Amino acid sequence: MKTNFQEFLNEQHTLTIEDSMDEFDVQEVKWELEYDVSDIWSKYSKDKNTNEFFKNYKDRLLGKKDNLVRIGNDCWNDLVKLVKEKSTDDNVLPYLDKVYDWADKYGIKIITKSWSQRSI
Numbered sequence: 001m002k003t004n005f006q007e008f009l010n011e012q013h014t015l016t017i018e019d020s021m022d023e024f025d026v027q028e029v030k031w032e033l034e035y036d037v038s039d040i041w042s043k044y045s046k047d048k049n050t051n052e053f054f055k056n057y058k059d060r061l062l063g064k065k066d067n068l069v070r071i072g073n074d075c076w077n078d079l080v081k082l083v084k085e086k087s088t089d090d091n092v093l094p095y096l097d098k099v100y101d102w103a104d105k106y107g108i109k110i111i112t113k114s115w116s117q118r119s120i
Helices: 038-047 050-062 065-071 073-084 093-105
Strands: 033-036 108-111
Touching (some): 038 050, 050 073, 050 093
């Protein structure tokens, strides 16, 4: 069902936008581990070499085995299964979605942009 934009306006024909986070209990997230893949992502963004991207990305993920085993054997085993999956050259996003799901499950932060690449 489509909704007309006017239905979002109040009686004075202005939008009401909440600018406070008072209703939310925002807590700082404590990550178990962080992966900085900004260099790999930056290189891929420039050259679009998917094979090299997947190789470097998977190597980086597997490179922290000791830390991952400390999080749990399941964390490591799930990553090994994920890395063995065949990734398609035409679209990296479905594979990366799986990686991010794995990372979220185990409290792992994946950094894809360095601070110098972030727009303000």
